Amino acid sequence: MSSSLRALLDAVPPLPVDMSLDAVTERFQEGGFDRMLSLAVVDEDRQPVGLISRHALMELLLNKYSRDLYGRRPIQHFMNTQPVIVSLAESTSSVISTVTAQIRTPIIEDFIFTEADGRYAGLGSVADVLKLVEQRLDQRNHALAQANQEIKASQAHLVQSEKMAALGQMVAGVAHEINTPLGYVGNNVQMAEEMLGQIHGLVAAYDSLFENLLNPAAEQTDVEAQIQAIAAMRDEFDAVNDLADLTELFVDARFGLKQISEIVLSLKNFARVDRAATDQVNLIDNIETALTVGHHHLKNRVTVEKRFEPIPLVPCAPSQINQVLLNMLTNSAQAINHDKGRLLIRTYTRGEFVCISVEDNGSGIPPEHVSRIFEPFYTTKKVGEGTGLGLSISYRIIKNHGGDIRLATKPGVGTRFEISLPIKRSTNQPVTTDSSSHTGGQHVADSVEVLQTQNTY
Amino acid sequence: MNESNTKPTLLLVDDEARITRSLKMLFRNEFNVLTTDNGHDAIEIARTQPVAVVISDQRMPIMAGVDVLRGIREVSPNTMRLLLTGYADLAAVIGSVNEGEIFRFLQKPWDVEQIRADVRAAAQVAELSFAAAARRNNEQVIDEAAQPLSRPGILLLDQDPVAYELVKRATPQGNPLYWARHLDEAMELLSAHTIGVMVADVLDGQASHVGAIKALKQSHPQLVTIVLTQLRDYELLVELINQGQVFRFHPKPGHVGTFVKNMQSALDYHKILQTRPEARQRHAVAKSDKPLLAGLSDRVLGYFRRFGVNN
Numbered sequence: 001m002s003s004s005l006r007a008l009l010d011a012v013p014p015l016p017v018d019m020s021l022d023a024v025t026e027r028f029q030e031g032g033f034d035r036m037l038s039l040a041v042v043d044e045d046r047q048p049v050g051l052i053s054r055h056a057l058m059e060l061l062l063n064k065y066s067r068d069l070y071g072r073r074p075i076q077h078f079m080n081t082q083p084v085i086v087s088l089a090e091s092t093s094s095v096i097s098t099v100t101a102q103i104r105t106p107i108i109e110d111f112i113f114t115e116a117d118g119r120y121a122g123l124g125s126v127a128d129v130l131k132l133v134e135q136r137l138d139q140r141n142h143a144l145a146q147a148n149q150e151i152k153a154s155q156a157h158l159v160q161s162e163k164m165a166a167l168g169q170m171v172a173g174v175a176h177e178i179n180t181p182l183g184y185v186g187n188n189v190q191m192a193e194e195m196l197g198q199i200h201g202l203v204a205a206y207d208s209l210f211e212n213l214l215n216p217a218a219e220q221t222d223v224e225a226q227i228q229a230i231a232a233m234r235d236e237f238d239a240v241n242d243l244a245d246l247t248e249l250f251v252d253a254r255f256g257l258k259q260i261s262e263i264v265l266s267l268k269n270f271a272r273v274d275r276a277a278t279d280q281v282n283l284i285d286n287i288e289t290a291l292t293v294g295h296h297h298l299k300n301r302v303t304v305e306k307r308f309e310p311i312p313l314v315p316c317a318p319s320q321i322n323q324v325l326l327n328m329l330t331n332s333a334q335a336i337n338h339d340k341g342r343l344l345i346r347t348y349t350r351g352e353f354v355c356i357s358v359e360d361n362g363s364g365i366p367p368e369h370v371s372r373i374f375e376p377f378y379t380t381k382k383v384g385e386g387t388g389l390g391l392s393i394s395y396r397i398i399k400n401h402g403g404d405i406r407l408a409t410k411p412g413v414g415t416r417f418e419i420s421l422p423i424k425r426s427t428n429q430p431v432t433t434d435s436s437s438h439t440g441g442q443h444v445a446d447s448v449e450v451l452q453t454q455n456t457y
Numbered sequence: 458m459n460e461s462n463t464k465p466t467l468l469l470v471d472d473e474a475r476i477t478r479s480l481k482m483l484f485r486n487e488f489n490v491l492t493t494d495n496g497h498d499a500i501e502i503a504r505t506q507p508v509a510v511v512i513s514d515q516r517m518p519i520m521a522g523v524d525v526l527r528g529i530r531e532v533s534p535n536t537m538r539l540l541l542t543g544y545a546d547l548a549a550v551i552g553s554v555n556e557g558e559i560f561r562f563l564q565k566p567w568d569v570e571q572i573r574a575d576v577r578a579a580a581q582v583a584e585l586s587f588a589a590a591a592r593r594n595n596e597q598v599i600d601e602a603a604q605p606l607s608r609p610g611i612l613l614l615d616q617d618p619v620a621y622e623l624v625k626r627a628t629p630q631g632n633p634l635y636w637a638r639h640l641d642e643a644m645e646l647l648s649a650h651t652i653g654v655m656v657a658d659v660l661d662g663q664a665s666h667v668g669a670i671k672a673l674k675q676s677h678p679q680l681v682t683i684v685l686t687q688l689r690d691y692e693l694l695v696e697l698i699n700q701g702q703v704f705r706f707h708p709k710p711g712h713v714g715t716f717v718k719n720m721q722s723a724l725d726y727h728k729i730l731q732t733r734p735e736a737r738q739r740h741a742v743a744k745s746d747k748p749l750l751a752g753l754s755d756r757v758l759g760y761f762r763r764f765g766v767n768n
Contacts, residue, residue: 173544176543179543180473183565183567184473184478191569
């Protein structure tokens, strides 16, 4: 039995079924059970058979002569024979639902509690039950608010881990890109250093020979020894040819250093930490940056064709747009599961919008997935390979810029994504990172329809 | 005689010409250096002429490094194989051991002295292997069949009963199987019995077996090690290749059929190590930069001292 039920129970003594109306009236007048609106009536086995309320009693006594007429008649003729009865063996929730389902207004009676064996235990007040309901609602609200808070926190956490996963992948790729030039630059520099040591030895030997040759007092045997030493060094080290090689080593080293600085520069451009959050941006530069940073996904596998029509500057947060573009390139690269990959990137203007289209000849997206691909957490990748947040974040970023992402796809043929951004920033759509403006899948499905009617497949 | 014929051949495979150019210059005094950017060509070169050492990049357009090394292992098993990579995923590391049976896993950017030492060591081993192979061909001695060898034991070092079941299923009839829950038990079993193959997890609760696995390869060069683990740690695996000469990595729980094959390969390899002393050199380990036996109990250290490892 739950303790909250016990708290509702008031063990008021019941009335025997044969007690007279007069006696009952006196009992009510005596009082001692002021919180109660009624008293229970029980038979000789203490089984509840009815309930008599103050209200019913008063109505009865308001009639003229009723006490004279009925005063001696037993209470069982006047009582409510169908009171609300609940057992202390029930759960609190079940008691609450039984009582609240049978509430009659105005509330004039209480309800009866019985022991598990059905015998009378006491009375309960409907008002107390309502208080309990309110309390429970409060608790539930609190729990819901907390759950909501937790969901929000874990969603933010997931978005963050998607970002970290993307970042980790990028760093790994970039590490490979940098480690290769770093490998030969380091090797070449160290070889050059060793060679320089040999050259130094050789020049020093030549130098002392030269001095001895100029010195009339020099011993012939010394000169001969020096010549022999130089000959041995020449056998070991072919200065003229090796110096020519050294030039080549430095050409390669400089090339490698240039490559490393280009990679570092594009990483810097990618993050754009040194620029304002929103700026007038030439999107073609962003495409080039994303291509450099995402190079390792495409290298050796995918031919990139660029058809850039001149486009006006657009107001946007460049680092966010970079994130979207890298996501598009990565998706395309992952969709291409053969070695004749082709990626066509186009820029053009349509009305008041600047558009970037990324088209691959990859596996395409099956129709049953198309309407869901912008949904958060929707992924067809294995657990651990993707959180399914990449595209939903991209979608949100573009929507927050007042733009749109649309796609056309055909399984086995390829996919085309089109990003459009307004040339003039619309006043009612400020660029923010607010997450509340995600509009869900319906609009996307419409967009797919539109683009599919004009697609090139 | 042409000078290039007296030097051992080093084959470099990388799609970045600056890498092969740079390494060629580093090794041209000691080696006859050949270069290619293409795995098919590399395998063809190894088929048609004796190549002592091959260094291959991992990420290449036509053929991945692991596949190049596996191909070369098939056409020229005596060629020593090294993988050189700027970034390798775990699959590439595991593949390089299990399929390429590589001697060293090198990372870009490399240390010049280290790569020189590794390539020289590899070349010495290759010379022994090629010479022994030539001797066997000339003498036509079927040495393996001449000596009936006793069946070597298999040692499992792991607390996991599931691992025991797996190893039991893969152990052929006639090979005794010993199960050590802890390192000191393993050391006791190793000194009491002839063990050919050790299957070990790298972690035993909190304790790491990495140092012990490396040290055992020094004290027991004929011991073939299969690492059976859930751990997916790139750096650790590389360390176990270079300093522990682990023969196979088997992920837990993994595929039973594959494990049976791995066990058979390990037993075969142990037989080769026993009958051909020069083959043991193929497993020469790189020096560890940290003390191998740090944190081990005095009892275990005692065993290692008896085996001649004093690190």
